[in-house]
Amino acid sequence: MASENLTHNNHLNGDATTNRHVSKKLKLAPPALITDAEIQSEFSHHDPAVARINNGSFGCCPASVIAAQRRWQLLNLRQPDHFYFNELKKGILHSRTIIKDLVNAEHIDEISIVDNATTAAAVVLQQTAWAFHDGRFKKGVDAVVMLHYAYGSVKKSVEAYVSRAGGDVIEVPLPFPLTSPNEIITEFRCALERAKFGGKTVRLAVIDHVTSMPSVVIPVKELVRICREESVEKVFVDAAHGIGCTSVDMQEIGADFYTSNLHKWFFCPPSIAFLYSRKSSSSSDLHHPVVSHEYGNGLAVESAWIGNRDYSAQLVVPDVVEFVKRFEGGIEGIKRRNHERVLEMGEMLAAAWGTHLGSPPEMCASMAMVGLPPCLGIKGDLDVARLRTHLRNEFGVEVPIYFRAPATAEDGEVIGVVTGYARISHQVYNKVEDYYKFRDAINQLVNSGFTCAQLST
């Protein structure tokens, strides 16, 4: 701010030589990189008693962005009519323009801002429901394909909008743990083959970019290409963990619809997501599930006013851009370092517990699945839920855990003894001590002879 004033004053004084000199100097000065102390200060509202290694679930928002959000909220509360008539549309368009450039979309109309990935899924699947309703899709013949590991709320949405409308749902089974993306590609091809032999027309494929639980990076580009080869009509990529977590490029991926939250890995407050809809993909038929005054004016415009509410999370995207610029390499640098650190921490934990990671490095983004010691006796979903609560309440560690039923060979022999995998995340605020705390908590449980059966009483 001080240097801005200096330039401004020189300009007012008409001192062109000094002004040129100052602005040249300002341009050359490298932006000051954020220090460790500043990072800690940006996240000082986090509970210091908790090792928060679960950025994947709820994301995080730095203090400077929270402050920007507060300014927007007050601007609205101060004079709502001025805010509505002069600020809101302009602000949302600005955020959309930034997102369009970040994700390499072709046209601004392809980018709508919605609350979250769940809403985006409802937008896309509602279009499918209407196609059945209008008789364009045939009940019992036309189908939607999705991964077995699709997110729970998205599966419910498929149930509500597709199954209920008479559509068939084909789930692609996925192995876990995984050794290569090819395992997913093979299963996906098989599912499309099965659909074809069953006389089904696949109208929509719903593909995760980074699955939630277990968390792995899906080879979306290859799956979209297979969909094109196999005449799948439309492809929707659910990348709730997309922007800031993995590579998000609309031209490269080539899907018809793509959604990513910005509140998970892009430092926005809850809640904001974008929904990309390719211009050529009958996007005029897409509607926000909450209908308001802008109905029929295109999804982006519809979504920018769904009734009176707090839109501030959608307006702070420029402030997030300023925040990420303070890190070496911006968001790309953050993403790369998160990936490297989460692998390092995952390998450290697996070595300490004598287990393994659930997928190879190229299938991890900023999250990794780490096998837990088999002696913890994890026998089902209830056990992992209780163990997670126990780690939170007794050890101050926040980490989601996945139950994987023991695999058996054809002769009945058990071939995988690890039945629990922790999903660890890494974000800029994490310290190595967070992961040591988790390691030591598990070691303490193991050394004390603990098993999950003790949590059932």
Ligand SMILES: Cc1ncc(COP(=O)(O)O)c(C=O)c1O
């Ligand atoms: C793959 C996937 N899809 C959808 C969602 C839903 O995101 P939201 O709750 O922000 O709508 C999540 C949340 O973690 C997710 O992991």
